Amino acid sequence: MNGIIRLCCSVVVLLASLSSVAEELPVESFSQLPSHVRPNLSPSGKKLAYIRNFLSPEMAVLTTVDLEKNKTQYIVKSDNEKVKINWFTWANEKTLIVSLRFAGKRYRTDTTETRLLAIDVDGDEAVQRQIAKPKRSKHASQFQDNVVSFLLDDPDHILVALDAEVPNLPDVYKVNIYTKKMTRIYRGKRQIRDWMADRQGNIRLGESLNYKTGKASIQVRIGHDDTWHKMFEYNALEESGITPLGFAKDPNILFYNQYKGDKKALYKIDLTSKESELVFEDENYDVDGSLIYSRKTNDVIGVYHAHSDDGRVYWDDSISKFQKSLNKALSDIDVYLVDFNDDESIYLLYTENDFTPGVYYFGDRKEKTLKPVFDQYPALVPEVLTEHKFVTYTARDGTELEGYLTLPLGVEGPVATILHPHGGPGAREYDGFDYWTSFFANRGYAVFRPNFRGSTGYGYEFAQSQMKGWGLTMQDDLTDAANWLVEQNIALKDKMCIVGASYGGYAAAMAAVKTPDLFKCAISFAGVTDLKELVSTSRRYLNSKFVKKQIGDDSADLKARSPAYHADKVNIPMLFIHGEDDRVVDIVQSEIMVEELEDLDKDVEFIELENGDHYLSIQRNRHTTFKAMDAFLKKHLN
Known part of the structure; x- marks a missing residue:
């Protein structure tokens, strides 16, 4: 192994000390890919x-x-x-x-x-x-x-x-894959958009969807019969439906997700008898992760579940015991098995925690060796980073919401604070290392990342809040989070900024118009500002009805929930950053509001990233974005 891949660090993890103020690292330490x-x-x-x-x-x-x-x-x-x-x-x-x-x-x-x-x-x-x-x-x-x-x-x-x-x-x-010869084995039919094979490589399942009506079905082949049977039917525009995840080694056993009450659970069905069985559920959270397969047995051995201790739930005793032994050996850090060779004697391990960027290890179970091989962010060390605290707060309607609070090292009492809503909005925040959060905390700001309504993982009704709900309860949850931070003596009332990307960018812009006196400043990276334009553009794509279902289709309502139409209400400095080649949220979404703010002589900055995409994939653009945010926050949060 030596001389092949650069070794990066010791297995020993140094815990961050909360008693001393962290050194402010160069921007590039955080913004490097x-x-x-x-x-x-x-x-x-x-x-x-x-x-x-x-x-x-x-x-x-x-x-x-x-x-x-x-x-x-x-x-x-x-x-x-x-x-x-x-x-x-x-x-x-x-x-x-x-x-x-x-x-x-x-x-x-x-x-x-x-x-x-x-x-x-x-x-x-x-x-x-x-x-x-x-x-x-x-x-x-x-x-x-x-x-x-x-x-x-x-x-x-x-x-x-x-x-x-x-x-x-x-x-x-x-x-x-060598001659490039292609032989068609199944013709597209029955409006099947996605195909699935069993573990033996036989096509066994097709997911059909009518984009106009929302009619959907899961069709399967049973045994060696070429006849296709509709196993599940639902309307994707109106119902939650099911999500097929994969086959067991037994080609007649199919695993799938479906809501059990309000929470997603993992099931399996015997296609021959058509009898379903509950495999795993979590009464507090959705079970929505993918299956884990053994490369040795070619069978399902577990499921990824973010809210389990290891991020995975195993029902294979050998892997479960192996995971526990690794947890014991590396007790100060979170440990994740990410890959094996075919006989599972060689493996790759990924480790991280809130204040330790990811490190990969190469392990040999026969030799009982474990060597660090890749350090994700070599310029970052635990001593200058800080942990994320899991917290809950109560929204105005009494709903309890979760989030992660990160405090800068060595602070006491209220400090300048960043409210950092996630993108999606069909996504959620987790613990573990986050380079945006770590950067802000290293600059001396407290950071709060709430899982507001519309976030995934908290059940069907919670997630459905985003349907025609942008700017409404979802936005109020963010307002309530900001007020809670002040009430808890975490944030300085006149030193809060809201910073978000994608949907989080929309939320930041909406906060500037809906609660113009709550924040000192706002940053929107690749955010939506005009819902009417978003829905109009969706007409070019197959899923336009699904976009209308999510965002809405009433012109007056869309304008009311679009910050670009209310630029006159903005009275705080705003920074917009957007990639010129963003194929997820078009740059016009930032340009529309920036032009409105400039016409009104508002305090606004706009940075267009050359060839930039939605994910800050280009190194120079990532550096530019973080340097711009650093300067903007220092100017307005002092």
Whole structure:
């Protein structure tokens, strides 16, 4: 292992001291991209693939390491601008399957496109070729990386869903990753948008959806019969429905999520008898994570669940005991098993906590060794970071809400504070390291990240609050959070700023118009400001009815809940930052409100990030954003 991958740090984790004031680190210590991303073991565990982010020159490089031969190869290089590395995995010991993502345009509408590569890494030089590309296609598929199965028993082939004939109705093809030969095995039909294979690589399930009516169904093949049966039916516009997660090793056992009362639970169904069984539930939170499979047994051994002690719930005794032994050995940090080789003798471990950025370890169960290999943020050390405290507060209607409070080191009494609403809004906050929060706390600000209504994980009714609810109860929850911070002697009343990205950017802009005297300043990164424009733009896409269901369709109501139409109410400084090539929230959403504020001679700054996307993927843009926020906050929160 030595000499192959740079070792980064000792297993011993130093706890942050709350008795001393933290050193203010350079902005770049927080805004640099993670140095190593998504390491992935080959089937034997003798090779490792990962993305390495370089600072000079700025680029992301898909890299492989042959641990036996001490050989490193740079496979794909990306500047994170025109083309980005979307995902990658080992098809077999010598070949990687890689998805690339890039911005495109169809019918004068901005799109995101994907392509699929097979890259051989067993020679002196890597050899790559595009696969899953029909030669005589009537339709150029937008997404060409939808792998349905990696066919564990046939490492030369994969199954890919591709809408090569009819847009948005994918056929399933068997693709030879070496010759690129494609053979269609299932024709797109019954409005099936997504296909699923069992663990043996047989197509067994299709999810159909009518985008106009919302009619949806889960259709399955039972046994070796080619007949398709409707197992579940519902209306996706009106009902919660179910989410199929995957098959057990037994091809007749299907796992799925469905609401049990108000909370999602994990079930499995025997397709032959059609009898369902509750597998796991949490009375306080949704069980909405994906399944965990054993590479050794090819069977389901657990489920990811954010609110469990380890973020995972195992029902496989051997893995559960192994996890507990790791927890005991590394008791001062959170420990997550992220990958195994085929016989599960070699593994990758990821560790982090609130004040320790992620570190990856390479483990050998036979040799009983564990070595640190990748440090995500090498410029950050626990001594200058701080932990996140889980807290609850009560909204004006009596609803108890959860969130995470982060206090700067060495402070007593109320301090300047940042309210930091998350994006989505169908998302939620967790504990663990967060580079935005850590940056703000290192600057001396308290940070509060509430899971306001509309957040996921807290049940159906809680999540449904976002439906035509932007700017209403969801916004009031943020107002109540800010007032609670003052009441608890955490925040200085006249030294609070609201900072958010995506939906959080909308919430920040809405706060500036709905509660103009509550905050000292507001920052919106890639935020929505005009709901009417958002709904109007959605008409170009298939899911326009679902957007109207979520956002609303009454013009007067949309204007009332759009901060851009109420710029005259703003009386605090605002900073808008937006990527010019954002394909999730178009930059026009920031431009509309900025122009209104400028016309009214309000105190507003606007930074347009060259080639910027929704995720701050480009290193220089991440630096620019954090430097701008740093200067803005120091100016207005003093």
